Amino acid sequence: MAEKTPFEIARETLKQLTLRKLAPTPLNYQKIYSEVAQLPFEPPFPAERLREIALALPTKTPGQQKQRGLLESAINQLNWGGVKTALMAYGGFSPAAPESGKTGLLLSDTPKLLPSPPIEIALAPAVITAPALTADFFGQIARMIEFALPALGSDDDRFLEQTQALLKSLRDPSTDAITVKQMLAQYSHRLSFAAEDQAEIKTVLLKLLYLLVENISHLGIDDSWLTGQTEALMAACVPPLTLRRLDDVEQKLKDVIFQQTEAKSRAVQAQEEMRQMLATFIERLAAMNESTSGFHEQLEAGARLIDQAKTLADIAPVLKDIVGATRTMARDSQVARDELQSMKKHAEATEAEITKLHRELDRVSAQARHDPLTGALNRQGLEEAVNREVSKVKRQDTPLCMALLDIDNFKKLNDTLGHATGDIALAHLAGVTREVMRPQDTLARYGGEEFVILLPDTPLDKGIEAMTRLQRELTKRFFMAGTEKVLITFSAGVAQLGPDETGPQAIKRADQAMYLAKRAGKNRVLGA
């Protein structure tokens, strides 16, 4: 048969592509072309793609550096076998490539030219001849287990023993991969129980904390100033639990405990003073009673003596006694009256003292870190949170955004629906914010209807995005004021903390941007 011309081959190729319903890709064309022309088909070598893979491989250890070098050489030589060998050796699954000197030979060879070891011993040399990589890999597993260990608790002795045995084997250079595999399988089984236990412990602890807080609120001496704090604390105890949330719970718990302690010492002091006053009063009453009944007895005795008296001279000493007794009685009464008066004064002073303590307590309550209406941090709490976040930025060199938001037309809402609805709107905004923002974000009430949100690890564009997302969510969620659905919007400014900027300076910039957002028509977010 006469050889086909390139034109005929091309035409036949196109025909076959159509007949076989193959997509007219370069690869399919090349495949059919080779078939029609009866030429061996070699798919193109994806050198560029492989180079990208090689570049992405870490070279932290000498073993990794060596295998990546070998991989790159194999790619340059378009050698599939070399690529395969180098990749497997990099992963610790095949015999390591020979030392330099023999390198050229391995790379230019295809795998089928490599001496093939007998099947039954193939695995063992693979592990033993890639010791650097395997030991490094095992070492990493050991470190990973050690890092995870504190999170798994230390009360299960058997689990701890198993961990130590595994760590020992992982660090023993003579341990083979098969043994490690078996140990890891057993260990991961036990690990799953330990991890489940820890998750359970966390949930139960949270429930206990919730109960405790609930109890505190029931035991509170004066509910009016404790309710807000404890409700905020209970809301903070709801899972999921994060470190940030736990920190929040801790702060709020400290507030409540502090106020409880204050209240208790005030109550104890007042109680003691009342007890002392009562004791004095009873003592005085008894003394008065005694002197009165003594006086009565003296009067009665005097009357009897007067009855029996025959002469005036008999009456004179009796009268003298009665006058004396009356004088004593009057003196006692005077003393009793003076004492009772002084007690009254003391009671008034105590009452004034208690009122003062009440005022002091209100002041202390106001100084606590949380705003009772919204559960958000107050100015004091914000100041502490800003200091904490700013020093984290300096330490870790991460971006921090501060957003200042102000509810739109809040005065109108107060005027039309009432101040109580205004309060609900503030709590609603705080609630939606807590749900929508990340747990590590901090919400603080900056003023009447102004809030600040701290967004750690957030650059400006992401900060603006987050606030816009909150704004969208808020416009989706209304709350009810009687039968009326109320929707609120806000205007916000976002500033990313500058390198030499203080927290308050960044908040001021965010405030200016918020002002511009108001000027631009409200219900929008602007970056500073």
Ligand SMILES: Nc1nc2c(ncn2[C@@H]2O[C@H](COP(=O)(O)OP(=O)(O)OP(=O)(O)O)[C@@H](O)[C@H]2O)c(=O)[nH]1
């Ligand atoms: N219900 C309630 N209202 C508050 C509270 N704190 C401040 N306000 C009210 O919030 C309103 C704020 O009004 P403005 O500063 O004029 O702001 P606005 O009406 O929101 O106007 P724009 O900011 O320009 O959209 C005032 O009427 C305050 O009395 C609070 O704790 N509860």
